[in-house]
Amino acid sequence: MTDAPLIHATGVEKCYPNGTQALKGVDLKVARGEVVCIIGPSGSGKSTLLRALNAMETITGGEVVVDGISVHARGTDLNKLRTHVGMVFQQFNLFPHMTALENVMLAPTRVLKRPPEEARSRAEKLLAKVGLADKANVHPGQLSGGQQQRVAIARALAMQPSIMLFDEPTSALDPEMVGEVLEVMKNLAREGMTMCVVTHEMGFARAVANRVIFMDAGLIQYQNAPQAFFDAPESERLKLFLGQVLK
Amino acid sequence: MRQQKSRGFWYGVYALVLLALVAGIWGMSARVHYDWNWKDVPRYLVSTSGQELLAPFDAYVSITPDGKTLSLKEYGGERSASYTDFAQAYAESGDLVFRDDLLAYQAGLKPGILLVGLWMTLKLSAVSLVFALLLGLVAGLGRVADNPAAKQLSSNYVELIRGTPLLVQIFIVYFFIGTVLQLSAFTAGVVALAVFTGAYIAEIIRSGIESVPKGQMEAARSLGMNYTQTMRYVILPQALKKTLPSLAGQFINLIKDSSLVSVMALTDLTKAGREIISSNFRPFEVWFTIALMYLLLTGTLSYLVRRLEKRLAHD
Numbered sequence A: 001m002t003d004a005p006l007i008h009a010t011g012v013e014k015c016y017p018n019g020t021q022a023l024k025g026v027d028l029k030v031a032r033g034e035v036v037c038i039i040g041p042s043g044s045g046k047s048t049l050l051r052a053l054n055a056m057e058t059i060t061g062g063e064v065v066v067d068g069i070s071v072h073a074r075g076t077d078l079n080k081l082r083t084h085v086g087m088v089f090q091q092f093n094l095f096p097h098m099t100a101l102e103n104v105m106l107a108p109t110r111v112l113k114r115p116p117e118e119a120r121s122r123a124e125k126l127l128a129k130v131g132l133a134d135k136a137n138v139h140p141g142q143l144s145g146g147q148q149q150r151v152a153i154a155r156a157l158a159m160q161p162s163i164m165l166f167d168e169p170t171s172a173l174d175p176e177m178v179g180e181v182l183e184v185m186k187n188l189a190r191e192g193m194t195m196c197v198v199t200h201e202m203g204f205a206r207a208v209a210n211r212v213i214f215m216d217a218g219l220i221q222y223q224n225a226p227q228a229f230f231d232a233p234e235s236e237r238l239k240l241f242l243g244q245v246l247k
Numbered sequence B: 001m002r003q004q005k006s007r008g009f010w011y012g013v014y015a016l017v018l019l020a021l022v023a024g025i026w027g028m029s030a031r032v033h034y035d036w037n038w039k040d041v042p043r044y045l046v047s048t049s050g051q052e053l054l055a056p057f058d059a060y061v062s063i064t065p066d067g068k069t070l071s072l073k074e075y076g077g078e079r080s081a082s083y084t085d086f087a088q089a090y091a092e093s094g095d096l097v098f099r100d101d102l103l104a105y106q107a108g109l110k111p112g113i114l115l116v117g118l119w120m121t122l123k124l125s126a127v128s129l130v131f132a133l134l135l136g137l138v139a140g141l142g143r144v145a146d147n148p149a150a151k152q153l154s155s156n157y158v159e160l161i162r163g164t165p166l167l168v169q170i171f172i173v174y175f176f177i178g179t180v181l182q183l184s185a186f187t188a189g190v191v192a193l194a195v196f197t198g199a200y201i202a203e204i205i206r207s208g209i210e211s212v213p214k215g216q217m218e219a220a221r222s223l224g225m226n227y228t229q230t231m232r233y234v235i236l237p238q239a240l241k242k243t244l245p246s247l248a249g250q251f252i253n254l255i256k257d258s259s260l261v262s263v264m265a266l267t268d269l270t271k272a273g274r275e276i277i278s279s280n281f282r283p284f285e286v287w288f289t290i291a292l293m294y295l296l297l298t299g300t301l302s303y304l305v306r307r308l309e310k311r312l313a314h315d
């Protein structure tokens, strides 16, 4: 079935060992090629949900199926699963002891066992795609935040994932660098990449998302197409939140 | 300008203090009527007595009248041999010598007992370092592992070693483990030093790994790399670079700690000193010389490490 959702989460619960109930039964379906933006106040469980999708976090209830694979089932090859699911972090997390090119090449050569020449030429293409062809041999320490985040996106794309997860990719950036990162993400969406993006960039959500999700207190409270979502906020809580973010 | 003047003043103070220290040592030795004799020291570094020439088989000796050629004729056999490259014969014409008996001293210099001891100290430290690094790496990885057995064992190892004196450990290795397993003194020394230093290196490596931000592990794992690959390509390179100064310090400690193995039948630099003193009763000169030799060794090492650090800092 080609139109089965690429991500299908049902009743996902997460209770951290310290007793925090971060997710209280989340249902989420994401179709192939869909771009979903997740917004919500801090501590509402957005990161936890995203990390449950590629098993960076275990869950305490429910089920997550990604690309037909039950993520949290016993015996699932998590390393293999994660090669299908790219992740981009708020803090970039580039490997500081490697050049930009080496950052992008590392996983393809070590995990997918690609020949180095092939990995290198692909990595060069990806760096060119994010506008950093001239920074291939530079270490992350000498790159701006926006450039680092674009290298991080190239690094995730190098594994040829079918899904990309973004956890507040522009929140740690100076305002003047937000645009260049969002531009790369827009292009990715236009190419048909399936994306889950936790963000507070409402302009991006409105322009690029197929659907916007509002999370609060460990639950998806409300979701809709961006037009309806922003122009006719369903609840007072959402209206209040949007008012704060858009200020 | 003012500042430069006061700096000059303090350099003067520094020189005065050094001078006072030297005078103090001299004064103290004068009070015990110690008469310094540095002339003996060089021959402990380079000995002029030459190599020994040993008989290759049982034989009768004959020496030409001019004393320049020494010939051997095998006792109860057909072999013969003759030597001209010696300085001073020890055997005499007509002697019957047995295999490995001393025939003569060859001309030339050979390393004195202090240099031989220094070489032993270097060899002991270098070999111990290799094993200490391996042990420390394994135990350090064990400390940060999820596996309770690995975690518990490595933590016990570190606590046991750090909680007991090295000298006691050396005695245990040499007299107990060494006797049971029939270890040579050198092997026993390496075992004791490597096990001891490994515990400290384990702690250094653990703290190095823990100093790498958590996001590095997450990023690598999210790319599909397994734990081993992540450690090898992402975490350890960063951790080792950060801990290089502490690791170098540990190597310097190892060189100094190796002096304790002189309690075993192993002539390292310190033991060489004790052997010299027991025959010439010149403790001051010998111990000062030995201290200087250790200082040269450790000083060279810290210089090399500083240069390595600078190179690494660049890329």
Ligand SMILES: Nc1ncnc2c1ncn2[C@@H]1O[C@H](COP(=O)(O)OP(=O)(O)O)[C@@H](O)[C@H]1O
Pocket: A016, A017, A018, A020, A021, A022, A040, A041, A042, A043, A044, A045, A046, A047, A048, A049
């Ligand atoms: N490792 C953790 N251990 C315990 N509690 C956690 C952990 N990570 C997150 N939490 C808690 O879970 C809740 C949801 O966190 P998170 O998913 O990070 O929210 P968001 O990304 O929306 O800000 C918060 O209350 C947070 O304090």
Ligand SMILES: [Mg+2]
Pocket: A046, A047, A048, A167, A168
């Ligand atoms: Mg978050």
